[in-house]
Amino acid sequence: MPDDDFVVTPWRVEGQIDYDRLIEKFGTRRIDAAMLARIEGAAGEGHFMLRRGVFFSHRDLGSILDAHAARRPFFVYTGRGPSGSTHIGHLVPWVFAKWLQDRFGVMVYFQLTDDEKFFAKRDLTLDDTHGLARENALDFVALGFDPKRTRVVIDTRHIRHLYPIAAQVAKHINFSNTRATFGFGGETNIGMIFYTSIQSAMCYIEDAPVLIPLGVDQDPHFRLTRDVAPLIGRPKPALIHNVMMPPLQGAGGKMGSSDPNSAIFTTDTPAEIRKKVNKYAFSGGRPDVAEHRRLGGNPDVDVSYQYLRMFFEPDDARLAEVREAYSSGSMLTGELKSILVERASEYLGAHQQRREEARGGLDGYMMAE
Amino acid sequence: MPDDDFVVTPWRVEGQIDYDRLIEKFGTRRIDAAMLARIEGAAGEGHFMLRRGVFFSHRDLGSILDAHAARRPFFVYTGRGPSGSTHIGHLVPWVFAKWLQDRFGVMVYFQLTDDEKFFAKRDLTLDDTHGLARENALDFVALGFDPKRTRVVIDTRHIRHLYPIAAQVAKHINFSNTRATFGFGGETNIGMIFYTSIQSAMCYIEDAPVLIPLGVDQDPHFRLTRDVAPLIGRPKPALIHNVMMPPLQGAGGKMGSSDPNSAIFTTDTPAEIRKKVNKYAFSGGRPDVAEHRRLGGNPDVDVSYQYLRMFFEPDDARLAEVREAYSSGSMLTGELKSILVERASEYLGAHQQRREEARGGLDGYMMAE
Incomplete structure (x- = not known):
């Protein structure tokens, strides 16, 4: 992205992010005053993260509110790539998911992508990421989700459910698509290349439309899913994006699990x-x-x-x-x-x-x- | 492969195959008189497919016979891509696997790659390939395998066991490797790109060395596995290759499930x-x-x-x-x-x-x- 001085991908966030420019570049919609009023009306109350623009952008949020208005169900899905300890930047979409569950009575799915982080991090074993996934899940559950309406999914553990759906998506994504979306090249390992379809699969884990609260860096995965959706006869996932929590140092980028001094972790004393x-x-x-x-x-x-x-x-x-x-x-x-x-x-x-x-x-x- | 007038890949076999040239090109070893005598000695009898050169080539067959001589266990794995009915060309490695089970008392795993054929065939759904997998499995079981020493694996059904192993392999194979091995390009779907690691995973389903009887067209998958094996601290799979059964028309290529007039099917009257x-x-x-x-x-x-x-x-x-x-x-x-x-x-x-x-x-x- 040579025309900007920031980079936002699922595996790299650098520079001072211009969120107006990002909306333009990603082709998302700003949460404007009308949309803010609409979601607050549907929920029966507001949320400070919405009012303050922490959630600033969306895709098809209106269609989810339409479904809700027509008393058709939707569900919520969010997640975490378990590469280290949980910091408060990770909690942002989860706190919001909890609010959505409280206000709309919806099912919430929480995906822990132990496979992805194993593929992406040279030094982590699958045992490492699987163990981290369980630790990260504790932070999620600690937010007070309703056990009857909440399901935690760990990719390698629940792959039986994910893989057949991922296969449907994967058939319609080619290598060039992943190169254009993620910047993949000849040196990218084939686990990473396939992985986006596992993340997409969660959008179809229930037979209802999904709303995904997520850091805007994860948007590229679901851009691919949204392109594929009509080809497999499924609805496009709706997204609501939060800004990246800045590192303590305040420069560009985001809090990072790998730099303990950049973030406040949930287990800090x-x-x-x-x-x-x-x-x-x-x-x-x-x-x-x-x-x-x-x-x-x-x-x-x-x-x-x-x-x-x-x-x-x-x-x-x-x-x-x-x-x-x-x-x-x-x-x-x-x-x-x-x-x-x-x-x-x-x-x-x-x-x-x-x-x-x-x-x-x-x-x-x-x-x- | 512009220097030859034949092509042999897992998804395409064309032209009059020169098997001497193929041994050279793939870098395999001919089953010579000494190796033939050795396997017949270990088995206590010969097999007509060995004597007649139907099985003509191998990789590391000697190491399997070494293991057997030292009373260390090995296991056998073969399989089928369920894209249509079974023809007698498919039966060749299975009949040989049955002989190996009878003579060496080994476990035999049979993999049905419903995911692969779904990825490879535009017109087949996953339900189609899964249904075909069950039909194909009947042909395998009909050969008389010992139920206590035989396991049928269908990729989507048993992915829980395969995916974590496939992930270990996939981390060490990049897109360039698949381009060089299979001729993949930007237009190849990401399911196909990842798939080779699912086929590799079967090599490590037991903690023992594996011997794979297979049509030589499947060799490229295991060339990748063999390159990865030392990187993940596992043994290289040993292979024994059969020639492709020619189509009825006798020209180059192989019997094809998609052309009913090219092959004798197991269900033909x-x-x-x-x-x-x-x-x-x-x-x-x-x-x-x-x-x-x-x-x-x-x-x-x-x-x-x-x-x-x-x-x-x-x-x-x-x-x-x-x-x-x-x-x-x-x-x-x-x-x-x-x-x-x-x-x-x-x-x-x-x-x-x-x-x-x-x-x-x-x-x-x-x-x-």
Whole structure:
């Protein structure tokens, strides 16, 4: 993508992402005021991630709301590539999926792509990714999904259900399509090449339309699925895209499982959170206190503020107070960081407790084999 | 392969195959007199398909015989791509696998690649190939395999066992490898590209070395497997190759499921066999009877004789009588065809009875899911 200074693919996110430009490039639709009102109306309430543009773009969300209005069922599917520990960037679409389940009473499928990460990461064995998949699943279950309406799928474990559907999709995707969509070449291994059809298969695990909350970097997979859908007589999956949670360092790209200092992980202790935020979180503050008091900080580039906005502070009034105080200069960067550390420690403390409770009951969430 | 006037790949066999040249091109080893003596010694008897060069080539057969001599176990694997009815060309490696089971007491795995044929054939659905797989399995079971030592595998049904092994292989095969081995290009669908790793997976379904009797057209798959084997710490599969059974028309290529007049199918009636052989079987006879009586026929190009030699006449003495009579001109083409029709009808009549008996017990041969 030589005409842009950012890259967004399922395996690589780099540079300062221009989301307006990304909408244009990917050919998705912005969630505008009318769509926002429509989904809030259907749900009976809003969600802070929608209001604040954390979910900013979609494909065919309207058709899902049409189905719902006509009392036809839909289901929700999201997932995770288990290459390491879970960080809060991963939780964004899952938290939203939980809200969709609560508000619309829908089935939620959660796919753990142990095969994909094995194919993509030279140093990981399939045992590694399978083990990570189970650990990642605990973070998902800890969010409080309804066990009766939730199924966890691990690709290698549930391949009996996925492969025949994946085969239908795979017959209609050729190597050139994957080269154009993912940039694959002669050196790409054949597991990676085939893999996109396994991710597509989840769209047809139930005989109903699917809505997929997902990081926008995963969109290319479902662009292929959407092209194939009419050829196999199935509905196109609908998507709702979230922005990538920025790394603590605040530059371009996204939080990464492979760099422990780039992200807040779900298993971080309060001391670890404090240390990382104080040391690494990019600040929107001024070079010295006097100047900060006089001119105020910039919350739009301040990572601590952004983490509160995107994830840890659902309360609009409290968020507005922080923004006002920081912008006006009455709140210093250190104070803002303390608020983030406190909110994150509180959130993750409770999460970690539910996460451990989930360990014994995980099999109850697994799809039948 | 522009330097030859024949093509041999798993999906295309064309032209008059020069098997000496093929051994050179594929880099396999001829089964020479020493190897023939060695396998006959180990088995305690010979097999007409070995003696007559129907099995003509191998890879690492010696290492399997070494293992057997050291009382280490090996197992046998063969299979079928279910794109249509079974013809006698398909039976060649299966009959040989049965002999291996009888002589060496080994486990035999039989793979039905319903996924492959779905990927390869535009007009076949996965339901079609899965249905054909069950029909083809009847022909296999009808050969009299020991149910305790035989497992039938259908790719989509047993993918839970195959996929994790296939993934290990797939990680070490890239698109360029499949282009070089199979001639794949940008237009090849990603199911086809991945598929070779599913076929490879069967080599590691047991923790022992494998011997694969197979049509030489399938060799390219296992060339890839053999390249990957040391990278995943597993033994290279050993292969024993049979020549392709020529079509009734006798020109180049092989019998084809898609052309009912090119092959004798296992479900053909005596009347159908007679009609096909009389109408289509390429003759090595002379243009008129007088000339035939004077100069004799050519059994080496006569398809009826070749079918007797390769499949329907295990008795060397009786085959030699036919050869002598036909070569000397005392036997006319019509008489030779009658012998083939009689032997084929007799063989297939008994086969069809066992085939129907197998229908009820097929599940007893299936690998556990």
